[in-house]
Structures are given as structure tokens and as C-alpha cells.
Amino acid sequence: MPESSLVKDICSSSIECRPSPLRQSSQSSLPLHRNYMLSTFCTEKNVQECLSHISQEVSSLGLPPVWMESGGSSEMNVVAVLNCIYDLIQLHRRGLRTLENMEVEQLKSSSNLDYLQLTSTQLKEQLELSKRENTGLLERERQLQLKVKSLQNCLKNEKEEVQKLQNIIASRASQYNHEMKRKEREFNKLRERLNQLLVDKKEKKQAIDVLNNIGRADGKRSLWKTEKTEAKHEGEMYKTLLSDYDIRQRELLLENAELKKVLQQMKKDMVSILSSKKPTLKDDQHQDDDIQADLEEEVFDSSKESVELYCVHAREKLTNSIRLQWRRLKSHVERLDNQGSLHVIGRSKNTDAVSRETHEEEMDRLKLEIQQCKDFIQTQHQLLQQQLSSPYDEEKASLLSDCYMLQEKERFRDEWKTLEEQRKIFERERRNFTEAAIRLSHERKAFEDDRATWLKHQFLNLSPFADSNKPQMSKSKSAFLISSAPEKLIKRPSDTTSPTPRCVPLTSPSTAELYPTLCLVPENRYSV
């Protein structure tokens, strides 16, 4: 039936509409009922349907029915309707009340919720705080534990110290006791001895008993003790001290000189190393100047080496310059190290170029050197070859052969000539000499003869036993005497009373024999 469907639709719409009035009613009170859609639900046309619908609804709500269909009349039971309405109103009121209650409940619960939320955030914050506090406390505890450990260590150390000091005290105490006992024992001995001495009547005196005094070790006489000797002793003492100081000072000077030399050498080396690296480094403009200054300084220094270096100023200058050079060398080496490491890593082309540059420069220099050496060797070789392979020129060869020795040969020839001349002269002289010797010997012989005859005469005149035999003997004697006379007379110059005859053959003496006699002549002058 289209009306029922319409009613149903209206009912559904009215049912749908129902929450809205509920909501509205929750916010405001009864008067809104008036805005309820009264007109749209029931019209004059669909009263019956509305009635039936309403009764259905009512019955569904659990209320007594409003309208019974069996009546057939369109008239409603007003009482039932009023009751129904009353019931509905009650229901409605109840509903409203429950709604209110529920709203209140809801409010309460929402406020509870808020409150709980608030408390939960608070508690969370508190928890955070307490956690932080906890970590802080843990940290403190850890630190305190560390402190406790260190204090325990300290305590241990102190205990050890105390133990050590106690040991020291103990050893000192035992040492003191020992000394005390020793002194007491000595004291007792002294007391005993004193007693003994007091009791002893016979006191043995000190005495020395020496057989005879002995001389001093150095043989000198002992001196009296005077001021002069005392002064002398003082002087000697100071002399000893001074000589010792002298020796020590000399040694120290030598040592100093050596060390200074070493330092100078080091400085020179360092400067040379640094200056050779000059062109390859980038930021060494100021270094160049410094190195120049240094070199000049060095030249300046070496000129007045010995005297200047003894004064403090020069010494300081030297040590400062050494330090400066050393620092430079260190920085340079560090730089090289860095460059080397960078080169290995291969980071910066710039630095690469620098190192490679130096490298290449070195290489070039070395190559140049090698080339020079090779050229030199080549030229030498060529010359040598020329020398060896030149055509054999007779004339030249003869001239050139022994050309090195020419001068010497000339010299030798001249010397030989002079020597030859000298030899000839010597020969001549020797011949003259021998002739002179022979002559001399003859003359001597004659002289000896005369002497002998004279002596004979003398003897004969003197001696009472002048015999006629004597002249004969004397002849033979004289013969013996002649040859042996020089020797005999030389040997016994003062013995003239008994010349003993000797048989010596009279031969002409050779040059060799004459030489010794001649030599003897000037040396052994015999006085007649």
C-alpha cells in the first residue's frame, strides 16, 4: 500500500529524526518539543495508519496498547491515549534523567580521565626525574668507589711507608744500642784500667830503646820548626793545589776545544745540507738570507777562531746558531718526510712536482757528471791509442827512446867524467906518495944508521967493557937495528941501555908496510 510505505518512510524518517530531538533535548529542556515535527507525521488522511503505527510503537515500548484494532472505530481510547502519553512522558522523563545521569557520569569520567591523564604526565615526569637522579647517584657512587680505591692505595702506600720507617727506626735503634754497648764496654775497660793504674805503684813509663839513630830517608838534615818552615809548608800545599787545578783546567780546556771543533763541524755540515736543498724548497726566501748570513758569519768566525771562541758571547752565539741550524734541519727533514708520505699517497700534484723536481734535478746532475767522466775517459783513451798506434819513426824513435832519461843520462855522464878525472888525480898523488915514502924510508934508514953509529960511539965511550967484538956485533946489531929500529925504538923509547939484537931480514918495505910505519911516525913521537 503506498500509504503504508509512505508511513513507513515517514516513520523511518521520524525514527531517524528521533535522535536529533534527543540530542537537542539533552542540551535544552522540554520547550523544544514544540519544534518537533508534528505536522509531517500525522495528517487527516493517514490517521489510521498513524494510530496503528503509534500503537505498535507503544506496544513495542512495553506500554499498554493505545488502540485496539478490533474496535473498528476511528475513535481512540482517550484514557488509554492519555495514559500512553503519560507513560511516554514518564518514559521520556526517565530517559532524560538517565541521560542526565549519564551525562553527569560522562562528565565525571571525562574529568577523571583528565585528572588521570594529568597525574600520569606528572608521574611520567617524576619518573624521568627520578631516573636522572638515579643515574646521577650511580655516577656519584662510581666516583666514590674510585676515590675509595685510590684512598685504599694511598693507605697501602702509607702503611708501607710506615713499615719502612719502622724498619729504619728499628735498624737505627739496634745500631744505637750496639754503639751504646760498645761505648759502655769501653768505658768499663777504662774504669778498670784507671783502677789498676791507681792501685799499681810501679808505673811503666814510655820509653824507646834504639841501638843507634838512623839517618833520614832522604838523607837531609831535619830542620827546626820555625815560621819560615811553616810558611814553606803552606806554600808547598798551595803549590800542590794549584798544580792540580792547572792540570784539571788544561784537561778541561782540551776537552772544550774538542767539543767546540765538533760543534763547528756539525754546524758546517748542517749549513751545507740546508743550503744544497735551497732551490727546491718553496718558502725559503728568508732562509736563503739566513743561510747567506750564516755563511758570512762562518767565514767571519773562522778568521778569529781561537781567541773569540773563549769568550762567553761567542760561545753563546755558536750554541745558538747550532740550535737554529738543528731546528731548521729538523723542520726540513719533517717536511721531506711529509712530502715523501704525500708522494706515496699521491694526493697533491704540487708537492709531487716539487719532490719529482728535486729528484729529476739530482738525476740530471748525476747524468751530466757521468757524461763528463765518460768524455774524459774517452779523450784519455784516444790519446793513449794515438800514442801506441803512431807509426814507428826510426829517427824519432831513436831520439824519443829513453827521452825521459836523457837529462839524467847527461848528468851521469858528466859525473862520470869528473869522477874519472878525480881518480886519475888520486892515482898520480898515490904514485907521488909512494915515491915520497920510499925516499923517506931511505932517508930514515940513513938517519938511523947515523944515529946507531953515534949511539954506539957513546956506548963504547961509556962502558968499561968495551970489546972489540962489539963493533962486529954492533954491525950485525946495527943491521938488526936498522930494520927493527923503528919498531923497537918506538916501543921502548926510554930504554937505551940494552938494545937486544934481533934477526930480521933486511928487505925493502912495500908500500903497504910503509903506510903503517908512516902512520906511526907522526903519532908516536919517540924522544931520544
Add this chain to the structure above:
Amino acid sequence: MNFSEVFKQSNQLCKVSPDGKYLATCVQYRLVVRDVSTLQILQLYTCLDQISHMDWSSDSLFILCAMYKRGLVQVWSLEQPDWHCKIDEGSIGLVSSRWSPDGRHILNTTEFHLRVTVWSLCTKAVSYIKYPKACQKGIDFSRDGCYMALAERRDCKDYVSVFVCDDWHLLRHFETETQDLAGLEWSPNGCVLAVWDSCLEYKVLLYSLDGRLLSTYSAYEWSLGVKSVTWSPSSQFLAIGSYDEKVRILNHITWKKIAQFEHIATINNTKAVNEICPPPVQVPVVKPDPDRANPKIGVSTLAFSSDSRYLATKNDNMASVVWVWDMQKMSLLAVLEQTSAVRCFQWDPRRPRLALCTGNTKLYLWSPAGCVSVQVPTEGGFQVQSLNWHCCGETLILLGKDQLCLCYMDTDQEDK
């Protein structure tokens, strides 16, 4: 290496004359003088009592024999055996006796160190020096024999007196900054006097010949201090051995420490050891009794070789070990470990060769080239307790308890 036969001696009194020709030994109350090379008895002297101390005069002409119990000193002449000299100290007693460097005076220290009496054998004159100190080493003569330093104690203060040995004139007298002076020693060049305090305080003072204080050295406080001090023959170094088992070397220019040698129980560097062992080597250590005085700990013996190149040391709590230090490199050169405690060691006066003995029948020799151990060939076992080199360096005198034996070295050393 040849060994002579064994002779008797008493009291370890056996000395070679300074000129190296004669050997004097004491047997009870007799003094026997032998020729060093032939060992024939040249002279025999008889003293009045058992000889406590015997010494040659510097010119090898006289020998003094001191008998402490009797308070007597007898002097014998080698040239004139009939010559005699007797010094009687009388009631005052005798504690030590020594020659003066000129060989003509005898210095006797009386009992209780009351005074030092200087007897002159030339003039029979007597001089007295009062208040000598009773300490480890209270008198020292300079090497050239010109000066004598004497430690004195007056009014609880230490003094040093320097005398001119010529006429015993007092040259200098000064107070030292020591608590309790234990010893003094001249440097070999005679210009510096090293003075050290007792072991209760580590203090070494260096005085110039004219009495000026040059320097003070103190390595540490409170612990036991200096145990031994020695100069190097070149006077360049002063070696100080102390109870802390270390040796400190001072240099003669600044008197500051230039090196410190520690005697540690475990040696790690590769060194020459007597038995060549791989490092690390453990050295046997004996802990001394802490309650006793003068504990057996610390460096008690120091000896420089004649060229000052090496220093041999002995640490008392490692008594079986001798340590040899190289003075050019300032480091440990060799560790000589023996089977028992080393009793005596001495450097050859001519070359860097160290002889040591441990109380057994062996003699040990060490040189940078190597080491040798030689058994002393005697019947009945000769226990070498101490040794002395002859001044020419070719002969060793070995002393046992009451025996002596000479050892003649060849010019070339045998290898082990």
C-alpha cells in the same frame, strides 16, 4: 801458573816489601824474611811476644812488629840484622801501630785512643797528638807521603787535622759537618780529602787540601747510609757503597753523582757470567737479620782496577757474587757467581785482572778476556782465605788460616 810450597804463618801477617824483593811473614813471635823469587830465608828475627801487626817501612829497609798485648813495638833492620829498636808504650797500652810515609817515624795509638804518639827513629824524639778519634779509618796518609789527615773528636764534635809529615807541623785544623765521622781518605792526587759519616747518616764531605769544604753529598736520609768508600786511581771518581745495595759514583769536577749501580737479584741483560747462563739470571740473596746492628746488607767492598777502567763490588746480602762494572760505559760488565761467599778479591796492580777466593782450595781469576779457576795444588787442602798481589803483578800471595803459598803467573793466561 806455578805454586810454591806452603809455609807457616800466623795472624794472616804476610807482606811483600814495597820494592817487591822480600817477603816478610810472622810465625807466632818470629819474623821471617824471605827472598820473593827463591823463597829462601834471608833473615830471622825473634820478638818478645806474639806479633799482632807487622809492616814494612816505605824504603823496604825496616820492619815494625807490634805486640799489642805487651804494648811493645820492635823495629828490625834488613841491612843490619844486629840493629834493634824497641818502643815500650808502658802502662798506656797500644791499640795500633804504623809507619809514617818517610819510614823513620812510628805512630802508635794508645789504648782507648787517648793519644797518638809519634816516635822518631832518627832523633828518638816524641810528639803527641791528642784526641784521636776511634773510628773505622781515623788516619790516612796522602799517597805522596807529604800529608797526614787525622780525625779528632773534642767536645762531641768532629775535627780533622792535617799534618805535614816532614816535621809533624799542624797545617790545618777544621771542624767537619758530620754527626759521627767514620772515616777519611785522601784522593790519589793528594788534593782532596773525602770524609764520611757513620752509617746512621748518609753524608760524604769533600775537603780541599787547605781545609775548604768543596762539596757535600747525601743520597738519602734516615736509612742506613755509607758502608764503604773508595777513590779511583786517577782521582776522577769517588765510589760510595751504601746499605741500600747501591754504589754511587761522584765525579771530581762537579762532585755530583754521575752514575748509580744497583745490585739487583734478577739480571736481565746479556752479560758474561762465570758459568755462562742465559738471562734472566737469579742471584742468590740472603736476607740479613733485621734486629742486629751492622747488618750484612749493602755494598761493603769496592775496588777499582789500576787503570780506573773497572770497578769490582760485593753486596753483602749476595755474598757469593762479585759484580764488575765498566767505568767507560757506566754499566754492568760481568757478574761472577761463586759456590760460596767470596772472602777476598783484589785487582792486579798492573793490568785489569781480578783475583778472588771463597775460602775453598781454589783461586779464581777474571779478566775481560775470560776467567780461570785454579786449584791450589797442596796436600792436605789449602783453604785460600785471603790474597795479595805482588806489586809487579806477576805473583799472588795466598793466605790460609795459618799457611801461605805463592802463586807465580805466566805472562800468558791459560784458558779454562
